[in-house]
Amino acid sequence: MSHFESPLREPLITGNKTWKKITDDIVVNTTGDIKPLWLIATLISAAVAAFGVFCIGWEVCYGIGTWGANKTVGWAWDITNFVWWIGIGHAGTLISAILLLFRQKWRTGVNRAAEAMTIFAVVCAGLFPVFHMGRVWDAFFIFPLPNTRGPLWQNFNSPLLWDVFAISTYFSVSLLFWYTGLVPDFGTIRDQAKPGSIRWKIYNVLSFGWVGEAKHWERWESLSLILAGLSTPLVLSVHTIVSFDFATSIVPGWHTTILPPYFVAGAIFSGFAMVLTLMLVARKVMNLEDYITIAHVESMNKILLLTGSMVGTAYLTELFVAWYSGSMYEQYAFANRALGPLAWSYWTMMFCNLIFPQFFWSKKLRRSIAFTFFTSIVVNIGMWFERFVIIVTSLYRDYLPSSWIDYRPTWVEVGIYVGTGGIFMTLFLLFSRFFPVVAIAEVKSILKISGDQARAEQWDEVKDDDVYKTLEK
Amino acid sequence: MSAKKLLVGIFDDDHTLIHAIEHIRHDGYKVGEVFTPFPVHGLEHALGLRPTKLHTAGFMFGATGTTFALSFITWVSTLSYPNNFGGKPFFSLPSWIPITFEMTVLFAAWGMTLSFYYLCKLYPGKQPKIVDPRTTDHLFSMTFDLDGKDEAYIEKLSSLLKAQGAIEVYIKEL
Incomplete structure (x- = not known):
């Protein structure tokens, strides 16, 4: 028998599935004719992405002067977007790595898509610092490559260089983790195709010739577990290091020790919001309601509530510490954020991140698809404003009042940002059409424990126990 | 490489599979390879595989x-x-x-x-030897090397597999 799990827990797979049915349900999304809705969405995304590429080209040709960044606001939209995208990526690693270590079975329904989202988000994030360099053809200077420019090396004490290593390691390790998970599922898709057909050949190349030998599975599980163990501290380190970019400077409003945990919580918060935005659409369009159930949505909403409250606590702590520090510059930075000319952005952030997720104390709202979707959008916006507040409102009023300056983004900056949204969506749509969106093998492995039939069986086993009788009432 | 003759036993349940492997190994038969659609816990113990390093x-x-x-x-x-x-x-x-x-x-x-x-000798472009394509879907298979084995052995092993809950037993050249 499979091990006992309380029948009071909600099933994670509904609709009386069998292993065969799981394969069919997931593989069907990669076969058949291309749906017009998908095609339209992909073309629009690709067009937006193309506009973004055009704006990047414009910036490369004419220089950073095409942006609104100026003498004190050197980091503006660009780094805001960088931190925003990196943060979004964090949910995928959290779901795939941390929830694997904690043996949370609900991760299996959403981990594949969330990991894909991580990779695409990091791709978008990486563009920003690279093109912020201006002379992008010299971008390789950030890597310690052997060179003939004298013995000229990077400053290994700089958080900006730490970031180079953190982001590139994060991207490549996430890619390995994601792809190794995909290999058995590509094997499944291949074996559903006609042997020798083009489709069979393509998926065979993607599957690396996977056939599911017992020894391979054993190694695969060991590898997944250790990659999860490595990714967990990695994901925490990445946003910690991103926060060091700010925290190790002496800019009022940035120079605080709370930044690393506050950034990590905020990253998970915004990432889960993006996972919800995408998955609520995907489960509907791709008929995955039996795999991404209301129970999954509720679990993610609980994380949203937790991390939202953590971020909110950090906002309030910052205010307190600014007052308590006795430093007039620190106090001014926060007073200016809350009451200055850009106060609207501060209060948008407060409302979206601290106040709005508190509705999730209500179970009814946590389980409402429409409300969850709306909240996920609100949180995405709120977290963008958080980075905008941290960056722009700390910089536009410098120590010296004669340097005070207003900041307005130009169409090039906005275009690059919108363009990364297009790149992200194009990649995600391609992924959802050609790759298994739900981890087939992993969902199969929990069917006997967390499927609805298993719950019914376990209920039959215990329904006569006194403790369950009282609960039933 | 010359074709290898294999006896294939197909199972439709992971617990039956593990019990069958334990029983068959206890009877002194050497299990060639086991294919499953997802990682089955306890399989490596049943097969007596060396823990991975x-x-x-x-x-x-x-x-x-x-x-x-x-x-x-x-x-x-x-x-x-x-x-x-x-x-x-x-x-x-x-x-x-x-x-x-x-x-x-x-x-x-x-x-x-x-x-x-x-x-695992997995790489893009590898031509896999697929014993039964259904084992990446919903079935489990167990193979036995038949090179140099006589009819009596095949018959005895086949009936043992069926007695242990195999839903299909067949011979395949690969």
Whole structure:
């Protein structure tokens, strides 16, 4: 028998599935004719992405002067977007790595898509610092490559260089983790195709010739577990290091020790919001309601509530510490954020991140698809404003009042940002059409424990126990 | 490579499969290979597989990454290109920890993953020997090498497999 799990827990797979049915349900999304809705969405995304590429080209040709960044606001939209995208990526690693270590079975329904989202988000994030360099053809200077420019090396004490290593390691390790998970599922898709057909050949190349030998599975599980163990501290380190970019400077409003945990919580918060935005659409369009159930949505909403409250606590702590520090510059930075000319952005952030997720104390709202979707959008916006507040409102009023300056983004900056949204969506749509969106093998492995039939069986086993009788009432 | 003759037993349940393997191995038969659509826990014990040493390899790769990062940064910052950053010592270990950590993770992850594909002999473009395509879907299979075995052996093993709950037993040349 499979091990006992309380029948009071909600099933994670509904609709009386069998292993065969799981394969069919997931593989069907990669076969058949291309749906017009998908095609339209992909073309629009690709067009937006193309506009973004055009704006990047414009910036490369004419220089950073095409942006609104100026003498004190050197980091503006660009780094805001960088931190925003990196943060979004964090949910995928959290779901795939941390929830694997904690043996949370609900991760299996959403981990594949969330990991894909991580990779695409990091791709978008990486563009920003690279093109912020201006002379992008010299971008390789950030890597310690052997060179003939004298013995000229990077400053290994700089958080900006730490970031180079953190982001590139994060991207490549996430890619390995994601792809190794995909290999058995590509094997499944291949074996559903006609042997020798083009489709069979393509998926065979993607599957690396996977056939599911017992020894391979054993190694695969060991590898997944250790990659999860490595990714967990990695994901925490990445946003910690991103926060060091700010925290190790002496800019009022940035120079605080709370930044690393506050950034990590905020990253998970915004990432889960993006996972919800995408998955609520995907489960509907791709008929995955039996795999991404209301129970999954509720679990993610609980994380949203937790991390939202953590971020909110950090906002309030910052205010307190600014007052308590006795430093007039620190106090001014926060007073200016809350009451200055850009106060609207501060209060948008407060409302979206601290106040709005508190509705999730209500179970009814946590389980409402429409409300969850709306909240996920609100949180995405709120977290963008958080980075905008941290960056722009700390910089536009410098120590010296004669340097005070207003900041307005130009169409090039906005275009690059919108363009990364297009790149992200194009990649995600391609992924959802050609790759298994739900981890087939992993969902199969929990069917006997967390499927609805298993719950019914376990209920039959215990329904006569006194403790369950009282609960039933 | 010449074709290999295999006896294939197909099962439709993971628990039946594990019990069958235990029983058949107890009777002295050598199980060739087992194919499953998802990782089945307890299978490696039933088959008596040696626990994988992949994690040890991971540790070694990680340690290599740590050593490489620390020694390289030390060489750059103290010998090749010593610079005065805010009056701090050339050898400033604490601020090198982030990069050392990232390099440890990078080496361990890549080293382990490449070792995994190397050990399993999986690579893009490999032509797999698929015993039964349904084993990546919903069925489980067990194969036995029939080279040099007589009819009596095949018959005895077939009936044993069926008695242990195999839903299909057939011979396949691969």
